Amino acid sequence: xxxxxxxxxxxxxxxxxxxxxxxxxxxxxxxxxxxxxxxxxxxxxxxxxxxxxxxxxxxxxxxxxxxxxxxxxxxxxxxxxxxxxxxxxxxxxxxxxxxxxxxxxxxxxxxxxxxxxxxxxxxxxxxxxxxxxxxxxxxxxxxxxxxxxxxxxxxxxxxxxxxxxxxxxxxxxxxxxxxxxxxxxxxxxxxxxxxxxxxxxxxxxxxxxxxxxxxxxxxxxxxxxxxxxxxxxxxxxxxxxxxxxxxxxxxxxxxxxxxxxxxxxxxxxxxxxxxxxxxxxxxxxxxxxxxxxxxxxxxxxxxxxxxxxxxxxx
Amino acid sequence: xxxxxxxxxxxxxxxxxxxxxxxxxxxxxxxxxxxxxxxxxxxxxxxxxxxxxxxxxxxxxxxxxxxxxxxxxxxxxxxxxxxxxxxxxxxxxxxxxxxxxxxxxxxxxxxxxxxxxxxxxxxxxxxxxxxxxxxxxxxxxxxxxxxxxxxxxxxxxxxxxxxxxxxxxxxxxxxxxxxxxxxxxxxxxxxxxxxxxxxxxxxxxxxxxxxxxxxxxxxxxxxxxxxxxxxxxxxxxxxxxxxxxxxxxxxxxxxxxxxxxxxxxxxxxxxxxxxxxxxxxxxxxxxxxxxxxxxxxxxxxxxxxxxxxxxxxx
Numbered sequence: 138x139x140x141x142x143x144x145x146x147x148x149x150x151x152x153x154x155x156x157x158x159x160x161x162x163x164x165x166x167x168x169x170x171x172x173x174x175x176x177x178x179x180x181x182x183x184x185x186x187x188x189x190x191x192x193x194x195x196x197x198x199x200x201x202x203x204x205x206x207x208x209x210x211x212x213x214x215x216x217x218x219x220x221x222x223x224x225x226x227x228x229x230x231x232x233x234x235x236x237x238x239x240x241x242x243x244x245x246x247x248x249x250x251x252x253x254x255x256x257x258x259x260x261x262x263x264x265x266x267x268x269x270x271x272x273x274x275x276x277x278x279x280x281x282x283x284x285x286x287x288x289x290x291x292x293x294x295x296x297x298x299x300x301x302x303x304x305x306x307x308x309x310x311x312x313x314x315x316x317x318x319x320x321x322x323x324x325x326x327x328x329x330x331x332x333x334x335x336x337x338x339x340x341x342x343x344x345x346x347x348x349x350x351x352x353x354x355x356x357x358x359x360x361x362x363x364x365x366x367x368x369x370x371x372x373x374x375x376x377x378x379x380x381x382x383x384x385x386x387x388x389x390x391x392x393x394x395x396x397x398x399x400x401x402x403x404x405x406x407x408x409x410x411x412x413x414x415x416x417x418x419x420x421x422x423x424x425x426x427x428x429x430x431x432x433x434x435x436x437x438x439x440x441x442x443x444x445x446x447x448x449x450x451x
Numbered sequence: 452x453x454x455x456x457x458x459x460x461x462x463x464x465x466x467x468x469x470x471x472x473x474x475x476x477x478x479x480x481x482x483x484x485x486x487x488x489x490x491x492x493x494x495x496x497x498x499x500x501x502x503x504x505x506x507x508x509x510x511x512x513x514x515x516x517x518x519x520x521x522x523x524x525x526x527x528x529x530x531x532x533x534x535x536x537x538x539x540x541x542x543x544x545x546x547x548x549x550x551x552x553x554x555x556x557x558x559x560x561x562x563x564x565x566x567x568x569x570x571x572x573x574x575x576x577x578x579x580x581x582x583x584x585x586x587x588x589x590x591x592x593x594x595x596x597x598x599x600x601x602x603x604x605x606x607x608x609x610x611x612x613x614x615x616x617x618x619x620x621x622x623x624x625x626x627x628x629x630x631x632x633x634x635x636x637x638x639x640x641x642x643x644x645x646x647x648x649x650x651x652x653x654x655x656x657x658x659x660x661x662x663x664x665x666x667x668x669x670x671x672x673x674x675x676x677x678x679x680x681x682x683x684x685x686x687x688x689x690x691x692x693x694x695x696x697x698x699x700x701x702x703x704x705x706x707x708x709x710x711x712x713x714x715x716x717x718x719x720x721x722x723x724x725x726x727x728x729x730x731x732x733x734x735x736x737x738x739x740x741x742x743x744x745x746x747x748x749x750x751x752x753x754x755x756x757x758x759x760x761x762x763x764x765x
Binding site: 288327356396399403405444 | 602604606636637639640667668670673675677710714749757
């Protein structure tokens, strides 16, 4: 975590937020977005996904986006890949961090990445080996996303024991971070409290435990608060709640970054993000995706009278 | 609290939800709404406000609505009045509970009900005296709303000490319930935790302490969870988040009742409300206010696969 901040927010809009968009988000727009958000103080930005352009044409410009991202200092450049091939490309592009993803639910993993969970774990070990071969001290960090950890649209409820087991396998394999993910927006704050308490108690001393929530059913920020109370200090979110869900057309996708920062800063926790500047970045999204509804209540209602964000008060 | 439930939800849409609507919600529609929601198991419904029709023509039919509400058994019929005159009318109409409201912020109370806080407390004492004169065992319950308890759009931050002081005056004057209200949607979950812990510790043994949250800046349900964790078991909300805020045209007003029930039931807490039936009631609102956007994520996304509400599991 960057010195001087209490909680780390991580922008995933450039990846999770646009991956289901049918419209191609222009490369120059992506670069403008990440540049403006880095300037607003965002400590980590997931800038793209390294996947075959045939599967997700949205990320055909991944290497170009990472190259542009690297011209800016002071934040962590992350990219997603679900397999070794993508990881090689990401390493070659020069990312700081690779987000690997495996579903806790076997059925969901087969549907999402066409492999069993065992195969995904084995592939991760190969990624760790590849990373470890690289020279130098600045080795790429490897984060492992535990998708469907709080429920699965195919298999329903997911037991905490299954999450703990997969987390253990990844930590043993060399993961630098665990990302407990409510991929389909099923989570309830009570469940989040139980889950994050268990995962942080077991693995929190070895690796950071992050939260990735969707707001599909309106409980996203309640889940954030529950995770926060359970000791979580790393949160994924998407500017303007970009993302959506292909199975729930009117529902938002990721939790709204601007509302997340408002929650944290109002709770007296420094994020290092300038909330006013962050809200201005929404314009870049609006310009590049004019048909897409932008979510976020803070941006619409404005700051409470006399509100001083923790980062500004510092 | 009704036997067999863990948390009490209270529908305020028929009052707070429609009071700023320029369109008159037809009386027959109001009756259809409260009838359907009582049938869905809602334990308490605030059915109207007793205020001069010149000021709020929306409630010109208050007595008629209460008369219809009384033909249905099994739930608490509440109405709001900010003064003795309205309270008399409400008592005469036969409500079970009167919601009285005073702002903790002096400036807001002057703007909202054109009286000082002292004058509001004195008027409440007269209402208690009037209520106590009535014969019989089934005396009307008197709840006191502490408006702007979590921030004021005129004076900004409101100290906990001011809330505690006003709460004490009302409890001493004979209040049967305290409703800590985030009238303008300023609250943060950390602040809610501090506030509800303090109020419940001090007054929770004498009277129920309820929460009234708005979702103006997206933190409504996070605030619910924070209050819940602090021991609060009584929550106001509005079906489909009806309400809005005249000062933030695109922002929602009250927290969404359907999402609130989803949160509570998913947390294993019985509300006594049938969530499917509750969602169906949205149709009545849509029919009567066709121009009004309906909020609520659960209604749009549907239940998680395998979801069993606590009330159904019982």
